[in-house]
Amino acid sequence: MFRPISMVVPDSSIIAEIILFGEGFNNCKTLAKKVYTLYSLAIQQLSKQDHYDFGLRALTSLLRYAGKKRRDKPELADEEVSSSQRREREERGKEERENEIDREQRGW
Numbered sequence: 001m002f003r004p005i006s007m008v009v010p011d012s013s014i015i016a017e018i019i020l021f022g023e024g025f026n027n028c029k030t031l032a033k034k035v036y037t038l039y040s041l042a043i044q045q046l047s048k049q050d051h052y053d054f055g056l057r058a059l060t061s062l063l064r065y066a067g068k069k070r071r072d073k074p075e076l077a078d079e080e081v082s083s084s085q086r087r088e089r090e091e092r093g094k095e096e097r098e099n100e101i102d103r104e105q106r107g108w
Contacts, residue, residue, distance in 0.1 A: 012039065012056060013032050014032075015056065015059070015060070016031075016032035016059060017029055017032035020032055023063065023064070023066065024067060025081075035059070039054050042054050066081055069081050
């Protein structure tokens, strides 16, 4: 009546390496290992709340965004693409905090 099946957990580091290669990065193996380590540590150390999503979908989204940044600025080294992403996020966060303060002052 029921057929036996088997399932395995996908190897995120290999998937990350393939996506990075497809997005045009040169040292895919090293970068994939770093990203996988970062995601593994985040899963282990952050609380298990719903708004933390470190699944395969989030990983592929991050890597696709890195590829987009890589195509926008091809002169940057592979490692500099990720640091430029971090700087942009910090700048957006500052802008959002400033906008929130302005709204509070205006009484919105």
